[in-house]
Amino acid sequence: MTNILIYCDIDEGAFELLSWGKKVKDSLHATISAVLLGKGAKGKAADYFAYGADKIYWSEQAALTDFYADVYADALFQIANTNDHDIVLIGSTRRGKELAARLAQKMQAGCITDAGGIELKGQDLVVHRYTLGGNTLSSEVLKTAKKVISVLPKSFEKSVKTAGQGEALEVSLTLKEPKTKIVEKKGKAGDAVSLEDAQTLVCIGRGLNKKEDLPLVETLAKTLNAEIGCTRPLSHEWQWLSEQREVGLSGKKCKPRLCVELGISGQIQHTVGIRDSKVIVAVNKDKTAPIFEMVDYGIVGDIYEVVPKLSEKLKTV
Numbered sequence: 001m002t003n004i005l006i007y008c009d010i011d012e013g014a015f016e017l018l019s020w021g022k023k024v025k026d027s028l029h030a031t032i033s034a035v036l037l038g039k040g041a042k043g044k045a046a047d048y049f050a051y052g053a054d055k056i057y058w059s060e061q062a063a064l065t066d067f068y069a070d071v072y073a074d075a076l077f078q079i080a081n082t083n084d085h086d087i088v089l090i091g092s093t094r095r096g097k098e099l100a101a102r103l104a105q106k107m108q109a110g111c112i113t114d115a116g117g118i119e120l121k122g123q124d125l126v127v128h129r130y131t132l133g134g135n136t137l138s139s140e141v142l143k144t145a146k147k148v149i150s151v152l153p154k155s156f157e158k159s160v161k162t163a164g165q166g167e168a169l170e171v172s173l174t175l176k177e178p179k180t181k182i183v184e185k186k187g188k189a190g191d192a193v194s195l196e197d198a199q200t201l202v203c204i205g206r207g208l209n210k211k212e213d214l215p216l217v218e219t220l221a222k223t224l225n226a227e228i229g230c231t232r233p234l235s236h237e238w239q240w241l242s243e244q245r246e247v248g249l250s251g252k253k254c255k256p257r258l259c260v261e262l263g264i265s266g267q268i269q270h271t272v273g274i275r276d277s278k279v280i281v282a283v284n285k286d287k288t289a290p291i292f293e294m295v296d297y298g299i300v301g302d303i304y305e306v307v308p309k310l311s312e313k314l315k316t317v
C-alpha cells in the first residue's frame with residue numbers, strides 16, 4: 001500500500017493534485033490524504049473530500065496562522081512521518097517550492113521540484129520537467145524510498161467535484177518558534193490577475209516598440225474579452241507589465257482556449273507557458289520565427305499593421 005500525502009497553499013492547486021491522485025490510486029494501491037493548515041483549515045475539508053481525498057489531516061494551531069517555511073515544513077514532516085507517507089506531492093507555488101526542499105531534507109527523501117507531469121510506469125512515478133533553462137524535457141524517477149515532488153499549477157486537470165467523504169483528523173503538532181519573524185505585511189504592487197484561468201489570452205513580446213503602444217494590444221484584448229500576458233523582457237527587464245503577467249518557465253503556465261502571440265519569437269522558456277492552449281495564433285514579421293512551428297494560425301506581418309485590422313474585423317463578428 002502506498003500512502004500519498006498532498007499539500008498546496010492554494011486550494012485550487014490541491015484540487016488538481018487530488019484529481020490526479022484519484023485517477024492513479026487504484027493502479028498504485030494508494031490512499032490519498034491531504035493536509036490543511038492554518039486558520040479555517042477544518043472548514044475546507046468537505047471540498048477536499050469532494051476532489052478525492054480519502055483522509056484529511058488538519059491543524060489550526062496558532063503557530064500556523066502565518067506562513068513560515070520552516071514551521072510548515074516541520075508540520076508536514078510530523079504528519080508524513082507519523083502516518084507513514086512515502087510520497088508527498090506539493091503544489092509548486094512560490095511557497096511550495098521552498099517547502100518541498102525543506103521537507104525532503106527532513107524526510108531523507110528524494111526531491112523533484114517544478115514537475116510538469118507525472119506518468120505511471122508500473123509502480124514507478126516518471127516525473128517530467130523542464131531542465132537546462134527550459135531547453136530540455138527530462139523524465140526522472142526517484143529511486144529513494146520516500147519521495148517529495150512539487151508539481152506546477154495546471155499540470156493536472158481538475159476533476160468534477162463529487163459528493164466525497166472521508167475521515168478528517170485534527171493533528172496536534174509540536175512546533176518550534178520560526179527562525180524569522182514577520183514584522184509587517186504589505187500588499188504586493190502590481191495588478192491582480194489570474195492568467196492561468198483565462199479562457200482567452202493575448203500575449204505581447206518585444207515586437208512592441210514602446211510602452212505607450214500598449215493600447216494597441218489592450219484594444220484587441222478587450223475585443224476578444226482576453227487577459228493580457230507578456231514575455232519576460234516586458235515584465236522583468238522593461239517592467240511595462242507586472243510580473244503576474246509573465247508567461248512561461250519562470251512565469252505562468254496557461255491553458256486558454258485561444259492564445260494570440262504578438263511580436264514574440266517563440267523561445268522555449270516562453271512557449272512552455274502556452275503550449276497547452278487549444279488554439280494558438282501568432283503575428284510576427286519574421287517568417288522564420290520559431291513561434292510559427294507551433295501555431296495553428298500564423299500571420300507574417302507587422303503587429304502595428306495587423307493588430308488594428310484584426311481588432312476592427314473582430315468587432316464586427
Ligand SMILES: Cc1cc2nc3c(=O)[nH]c(=O)nc-3n(C[C@H](O)[C@H](O)[C@H](O)COP(=O)(O)OP(=O)(O)OC[C@H]3O[C@@H](n4cnc5c(N)ncnc54)[C@H](O)[C@@H]3O)c2cc1C
Nearest residue numbers: 205206207231232248249250251263265269270285302303
Ligand atoms: C532561465 C530562464 C527563464 C526564462 N523564463 C521566461 C519566461 O517565463 N517567460 C518568457 O517569456 N521568457 C523567459 N525567458 C526569456 C526567453 O528565453 C526569451 O528571451 C524571451 O521569451 C523572448 O521574448 P520575446 O519573444 O518577446 O523577444 P524576442 O526573442 O526578441 O522576439 C521578438 C520577436 O518580435 C518580432 N517582431 C519585432 N518587431 C515586430 C513587429 N513590429 N511586428 C511583428 N513582429 C515583430 C521579431 O521578429 C521577434 O521574433 C527565460 C530565460 C531564461 C534563461
